[in-house]
Amino acid sequence: QKEVEQNSGPLSVPEGAIASLNCTYSDRGSQSFFWYRQYSGKSPELIMSIYSNGDKEDGRFTAQLNKASQYVSLLIRDSQPSDSATYLCAVNRSGGYNKLIFGAGTRLAVHP
């Protein structure tokens, strides 16, 4: 079992819809969680961080964290074709390590 699991997709949504991206992690002691967006051929870009259970909203993006279920999600409202990218979930290892563990990513395709 991978430490961070994501559905590889592609997740296809129509323009204007809500895209829901999910991530599960195995390290129960993890305390910090991140979503990165990566366009094809580019480097990952940090778009959301979340540290506490519940929801965190930033513009059209909402990150949701449930530590009891070891589950992180990213909602993208009013999806645009420019949101088409691979979304990487990353989790900070517990135990004092300063290394992020990345999921394999979910490819999102927003079609007009």
Next chain:
Amino acid sequence: EADIYQTPRYLVIGTGKKITLECSQTMGHDKMYWYQQDPGMELHLIHYSYGVNSTEKGDLSSESTVSRIRTEHFPLTLESARPSHTSQYLCASRQGYEQYFGPGTRLTVT
């Protein structure tokens, strides 16, 4: 947010050549990382550093080496490039919990 620079952005080089990929950041971050990523594939951590004179190997075995003589500079060296080294190399640095990536170097070894 960090300013992280990588040079060159693209490099095509012949087998057997020695190459150094440069990475520098201007924010004084202690923690820096090198990742390798093939097109459409996962990120793999190959080296990291928690400060000057501190370097460690990452989760993916790599024939490359790194050094950290100055806080802002974290170069990666391949002594003898091979076609199997063809990949994208991403440098990152970290402030607190948040980690930021440089633009990457796309390396092709012919």
